[in-house]
Each structure stands twice: as structure tokens, then as C-alpha cells.
Amino acid sequence: MSSLHLDDFTDLIERPDGGVRRDAEARRERLVVPPGALGRLDHVGEWLAAAQGTVPVRPIQQPRVVLFAGDHGVASLGVSRRPAGSAEQLVRAVLEGGRPVSVLARRQGVPVRVVDMALDCPAESLPADVVRHRVRRGSGRIDVEDALTPEEAEAAFRAGMAVADEEADSGTDTVVLGDISVGGTTAAAVLIAALCGTDASVVTGRGGEPIDDLAWMRKCAAIRDALRRARPVLGDQLRLLATVGGADLAATTGFLLQCAVRKLPVILDGVVSAACALVAQRVAFRAPDWWLAGHGSGEPGQAKALDRMALEPLLEHGVTVGEGAGALLALPLVQSAAALAAELPEAPVEEETPEAAGEAAGDEGDRTVRPEAETKTETNTAPEAETSGGH
Incomplete structure (x- = not known):
């Protein structure tokens, strides 16, 4: 009687770490090269990270x-x-x-x-x-x-x-x-x-x-x-x-x-x-x-x-x-995918300068205040006339 039970492999084999793959995908979104620009290399790098269980992925050595x-x-x-x-x-x-x-x-x-x-x-x-x-x-x-x-x-x-x-x-x-x-x-x-x-x-x-x-x-x-x-x-x-x-x-x-x-x-x-x-x-x-x-x-x-x-x-x-x-x-393609996923820097987060923030606020004011001013002009005219008439 054979002691080899193939059904045991179903329980022994796990999928590559899904949480790590999501972390790898999230990191990919932040890299200097836009997502999709590297084609399948992105997916290979993310797969390899999940297989290794680490982000960033380790190089194939x-x-x-x-x-x-x-x-x-x-x-x-x-x-x-x-x-x-x-x-x-x-x-x-x-x-x-x-x-x-x-x-x-x-x-x-x-x-x-x-x-x-x-x-x-x-x-x-x-x-x-x-x-x-x-x-x-x-x-x-x-x-x-x-x-x-x-x-x-x-x-x-x-x-x-x-x-x-x-x-x-x-x-x-x-x-x-x-x-x-x-x-x-x-x-x-x-x-x-x-x-x-x-x-x-x-x-x-x-x-x-x-x-x-x-x-x-x-x-x-x-x-x-x-x-x-x-x-x-x-x-x-x-x-x-x-x-x-x-x-x-x-x-x-x-x-x-x-x-x-x-x-x-x-x-x-x-x-x-x-x-x-x-x-x-x-x-x-x-x-x-x-x-x-x-x-x-x-x-x-x-x-x-x-x-x-x-x-x-x-x-x-x-x-x-x-x-x-x-x-x-x-193999070099897989190694390249790992290197790109691990070594490409993340894109810098753009910080707003005070001048830019002021301009943005001014622009926002232009979009919101003007309609209110126009409304006030239209609505304030009639009450003033009524008030005059009352005196």
C-alpha cells in the first residue's frame, strides 16, 4: 500500500500572499513611472513580491x-x-x-x-x-x-x-x-x-x-x-x-x-x-x-x-x-521586473506653497462669491425700495 497521498497537497499548498500583493500594487501606484508604463513587468514584480511575501520584492540572486x-x-x-x-x-x-x-x-x-x-x-x-x-x-x-x-x-x-x-x-x-x-x-x-x-x-x-x-x-x-x-x-x-x-x-x-x-x-x-x-x-x-x-x-x-x-x-x-x-x-525579464519593483523611487508628494494656496483660495472665492454677490444685488434692491416707501 502506497504511503503517498496526493490529496495532501491540496492542504499543504497555499496561494502567494494576497495581502503582500495588494501592498505591492499600492507601492506600484506611487512609483515615478506611471502604472501601465512597464506592461507585464508590473504584474511579474507584484507576483514575485507575493511569492516572496515581502514588499519591496527581493532581487533574484x-x-x-x-x-x-x-x-x-x-x-x-x-x-x-x-x-x-x-x-x-x-x-x-x-x-x-x-x-x-x-x-x-x-x-x-x-x-x-x-x-x-x-x-x-x-x-x-x-x-x-x-x-x-x-x-x-x-x-x-x-x-x-x-x-x-x-x-x-x-x-x-x-x-x-x-x-x-x-x-x-x-x-x-x-x-x-x-x-x-x-x-x-x-x-x-x-x-x-x-x-x-x-x-x-x-x-x-x-x-x-x-x-x-x-x-x-x-x-x-x-x-x-x-x-x-x-x-x-x-x-x-x-x-x-x-x-x-x-x-x-x-x-x-x-x-x-x-x-x-x-x-x-x-x-x-x-x-x-x-x-x-x-x-x-x-x-x-x-x-x-x-x-x-x-x-x-x-x-x-x-x-x-x-x-x-x-x-x-x-x-x-x-x-x-x-x-x-x-x-x-x-529569466532576465523576471529579474528585471524584480529590480524595477524594488529600486524605482516613489514619486515625490507635491506640497502646496503659501502663494499657491492663496491663489487656489482666490480662485475658489471667484467661483463662489460672485454668484452670491449677484444674488444679493438682486434681492437687496427690492427691500431698499420698500424701506424707502415705508419712511
């Missing part, structure tokens, strides 16, 4: 890129440009600094953490800190079999929670969340289609490295078949992840929920993190209040998931490469 990695058995159907089981090569390239996320992270001075959950390679071929949470090697082909056993799904979910706790305890103040996988966008699309009640064709995209039309049709068929297997288990989110997800997706879901428990803001990357966020929302409806959508990748499944969670991407630049690169591009 210890961001971290966290990437969950895994191979997916469905990749053997030719749904990706990369061969099945080749995610290890991507992980090595990230660790060696040769992938887009590596370049961007190096440029921004942000550390990158890779967490192997189900890479299809010997564990000893990668650094120990990368593989220590691994649940299994690869995953089942979700169109015909479960991705994981129930025990593996729970282990992966708990591993994601543990990584969130490690990050929160180490002082990480913002997470840029991504994935490294081959076949992961196919599994993500199945989760989104199942949870949104849509057909396979609605959520089938071209993947991180765009595929041709034939591969797209194979991918659509695989999602359709996996979707038939997903629908009967929609009421059990952990079982759903075991059936059509994968260890990396289960870990990402656990990570997102535990980050919300620990009040750790997360910037989501592409369709995989969006799919896991959608599963996490089903577990705890307040959890999305702790996440930002970093960018729109153009994947239809991602757009569907973000719309369902009412999350609007900060950037729209068509980056499909995954690995957290698109979300990392949004």
Missing part, C-alpha cells in the same frame, strides 16, 4: 536551471528526429557546455542541474550526482504498455519532491524548469490530450527538433493509441503518469508540487513541463499560482495546457529546442 532527463520507449516508433535511447548524448552535451541552455546559463551565470530519471544508458557512464535519483533505464512504449510500474511512478514522484526540497534548502530562489528527453513530447501530448479531453491531432506538435510530415503522422498515431490507454485512469494522477508518462515526467510533477509547498517560484519551459504542470494542477488547484510560463514554443499541446491553467507566456519567440532554453531566456 540564486536562480537554478533544473532539467529532468529520460528516454521514452515510444521513440522507437520514429516519432522524433533523434534515435530512441539517445538522450544520454544530449545530457553529455549539456554538461560539457555545448547545448543552447549551457551557453545561455553560462552567459547569465546560472548553474544547471541535470537529474537522470530514466536515461537508457549505464548509470556509471554519467556523474554520480546526475544519476543518484534514477528510477529505471528507459520506459515502456506507451502506445501498447505502461511507461512505469506503480512503484516506479511513486519512486520517481518522490524523487522530484526530494529535488525540490534540496533546491529550497540550498537557497535557490527561482527555478528554471526544463527536460532532456527523446520521445518526451509525445508522452507530454498524451497527458495534455487526456486531461483536456481533446483528440490526438489537436496536441501533436513537431517536437524540439522539428520532424517531417511522415514522422508527425507516426507521432499522431502513437498519441492516439496511448490516449486510449490513458482515459480509463484519468481519476488517478499517479497511475496516469505510470501508464502514459515516464519517470522524468513523474519526477517533474512531484517537483512542481513540492516547489509550491516550499513557496519556490518556477519558470516553466516547453510542452513537457507544461504537461506535468497540468497534471499537478489536477492534484492541487492552487499550485499554478507559483509558476510562470517562460515562453510559447509553438507546440499546440503547450498552448492547450497553458490556456487550461490560465498561464500566459512571458515571451513568444518560437524556440522549440527544449532543455530549459526558452524559459532561461525569460
Whole structure:
């Protein structure tokens, strides 16, 4: 019997502090730059203040890129440009600094953490800190079999929670969340289609490295078949992840929920993190209040998931490469919003000079006395005439 009760997250997760957000909004009204002039940066700064529970907002000083990695058995159907089981090569390239996320992270001075959950390679071929949470090697082909056993799904979910706790305890103040996988966008699309009640064709995209039309049709068929297997288990989110997800997706879901428990803001990357966020929302409806959508990748499944969670991407630049690169591009925007909210001075309160006060009083007198004088002139004439007549 599992000791993991997902319903507990509903009670454990609170919304970002509403009172602090109102204080942040009030402070924003007093800044030298008029409200609205900074666009969405205002809202991001206020959201971050509420997440931190302080006004003015603190600068983001210890961001971290966290990437969950895994191979997916469905990749053997030719749904990706990369061969099945080749995610290890991507992980090595990230660790060696040769992938887009590596370049961007190096440029921004942000550390990158890779967490192997189900890479299809010997564990000893990668650094120990990368593989220590691994649940299994690869995953089942979700169109015909479960991705994981129930025990593996729970282990992966708990591993994601543990990584969130490690990050929160180490002082990480913002997470840029991504994935490294081959076949992961196919599994993500199945989760989104199942949870949104849509057909396979609605959520089938071209993947991180765009595929041709034939591969797209194979991918659509695989999602359709996996979707038939997903629908009967929609009421059990952990079982759903075991059936059509994968260890990396289960870990990402656990990570997102535990980050919300620990009040750790997360910037989501592409369709995989969006799919896991959608599963996490089903577990705890307040959890999305702790996440930002970093960018729109153009994947239809991602757009569907973000719309369902009412999350609007900060950037729209068509980056499909995954690995957290698109979300990392949004990090400077979030940092800028925090800096502006914290460092812009409040507008000085204009004090009236005695001369200005006198002029204002004179103007007020002109507006009120003259009508009274005219009234008195009209009303005083008749009594004087009557008085004369009386004498």
C-alpha cells in the first residue's frame, strides 16, 4: 500500500500572499513611472513580491536551471528526429557546455542541474550526482504498455519532491524548469490530450527538433493509441503518469508540487513541463499560482495546457529546442521586473506653497462669491425700495 497521498497537497499548498500583493500594487501606484508604463513587468514584480511575501520584492540572486532527463520507449516508433535511447548524448552535451541552455546559463551565470530519471544508458557512464535519483533505464512504449510500474511512478514522484526540497534548502530562489528527453513530447501530448479531453491531432506538435510530415503522422498515431490507454485512469494522477508518462515526467510533477509547498517560484519551459504542470494542477488547484510560463514554443499541446491553467507566456519567440532554453531566456525579464519593483523611487508628494494656496483660495472665492454677490444685488434692491416707501 502506497504511503503517498496526493490529496495532501491540496492542504499543504497555499496561494502567494494576497495581502503582500495588494501592498505591492499600492507601492506600484506611487512609483515615478506611471502604472501601465512597464506592461507585464508590473504584474511579474507584484507576483514575485507575493511569492516572496515581502514588499519591496527581493532581487533574484540564486536562480537554478533544473532539467529532468529520460528516454521514452515510444521513440522507437520514429516519432522524433533523434534515435530512441539517445538522450544520454544530449545530457553529455549539456554538461560539457555545448547545448543552447549551457551557453545561455553560462552567459547569465546560472548553474544547471541535470537529474537522470530514466536515461537508457549505464548509470556509471554519467556523474554520480546526475544519476543518484534514477528510477529505471528507459520506459515502456506507451502506445501498447505502461511507461512505469506503480512503484516506479511513486519512486520517481518522490524523487522530484526530494529535488525540490534540496533546491529550497540550498537557497535557490527561482527555478528554471526544463527536460532532456527523446520521445518526451509525445508522452507530454498524451497527458495534455487526456486531461483536456481533446483528440490526438489537436496536441501533436513537431517536437524540439522539428520532424517531417511522415514522422508527425507516426507521432499522431502513437498519441492516439496511448490516449486510449490513458482515459480509463484519468481519476488517478499517479497511475496516469505510470501508464502514459515516464519517470522524468513523474519526477517533474512531484517537483512542481513540492516547489509550491516550499513557496519556490518556477519558470516553466516547453510542452513537457507544461504537461506535468497540468497534471499537478489536477492534484492541487492552487499550485499554478507559483509558476510562470517562460515562453510559447509553438507546440499546440503547450498552448492547450497553458490556456487550461490560465498561464500566459512571458515571451513568444518560437524556440522549440527544449532543455530549459526558452524559459532561461525569460529569466532576465523576471529579474528585471524584480529590480524595477524594488529600486524605482516613489514619486515625490507635491506640497502646496503659501502663494499657491492663496491663489487656489482666490480662485475658489471667484467661483463662489460672485454668484452670491449677484444674488444679493438682486434681492437687496427690492427691500431698499420698500424701506424707502415705508419712511
